[in-house]
Amino acid sequence: MPNREGLGPPWWQGKFRGCGYRLTIGREAILEVLAKSERHLSAEDIYMKIHPRHPNIGLTTIYRTLDVLSSLGMVYKLDFGDGRARYEFAEGPKGAHHHHHLVCTDCNRVIDYTDFIDEEVELLKQTEEGLSKKYNFKITNHLIQFYGLCEKCSGKK
Amino acid sequence: MPNREGLGPPWWQGKFRGCGYRLTIGREAILEVLAKSERHLSAEDIYMKIHPRHPNIGLTTIYRTLDVLSSLGMVYKLDFGDGRARYEFAEGPKGAHHHHHLVCTDCNRVIDYTDFIDEEVELLKQTEEGLSKKYNFKITNHLIQFYGLCEKCSGKK
């Protein structure tokens, strides 16, 4: 995993240019924000983070770039049910930071968990294989979310 | 599972009234459509199905009713990434028809599968328990979806 620490050209340049996309200021800024942040950001969140340093990058560009990144598999687009999409940097299903989500249906808080990932991923791998074969479906990704009430909200009542 | 087959008052009346909701023509019509259909329907799909027989039921009512049903846990609200929500009748995570989804990222086709549900649900139950304890989170539901290319779309290229 070359050059993750800021030395030399960012590791994503190759992947990006290799697909015929141009590497622009805006795209780099967006990638940086995503790579740095631990949270799931909305398009507007990203806009806000970028704006101070790059006041001339518009929301439209953010959306367009997120689309590209998403189609390249570099970013996951998530829906937590509050009407705006969230984006998170993809580390790959086997990456160190792979996690699933716990979504509070009351306050929309999202907890990332990694605790049971290993067992889950193991089972999912088998499931994927079976499904791929049976439905001739080429699986590239999965989404697992649990819904319920977080500590605060289940206490409220 | 009483009266699923059209004899006597629909089985859901109790649950409905018990929560202080009134049982109206519109709501019954919507419930009927949902209970009858095997597919995931959008609000507009439902509207279209209901309109011939109940031309005076508006889209607004559909949305409102789906919200209620959703909060009662009688209906799941799903997002397949095409910008409109889909709804499906909930049979409960242990119900006979419980299934997960295979979503084609190219044509948005959705395949329901039940093949590996048993193993999955078993593991999920354990995971839920662990998560509930660790995060003091009251889990009521889960969402599992696989993304990829369906037979047609992976052939296309």
Added chain:
DNA sequence: TTTGTTATTGGAAACCATTTCCATTATAAG
């Protein structure tokens, strides 16, 4: 470096699923 091709951009306007408003109507308890 200069040039030419063309992907990318920003901003305003369009889009469109979903919500909100509010006066009217219908449910169901008494």
Added chain:
DNA sequence: CTTATAATGGAAATGGTTTCCAATAACAAA
């Protein structure tokens, strides 16, 4: 039947996301 109020529908508002298009910038070639 009467009454309190939940529910309704249609129009208008909302708000996240896309589309449009002329202007700009990336980068390959010379």
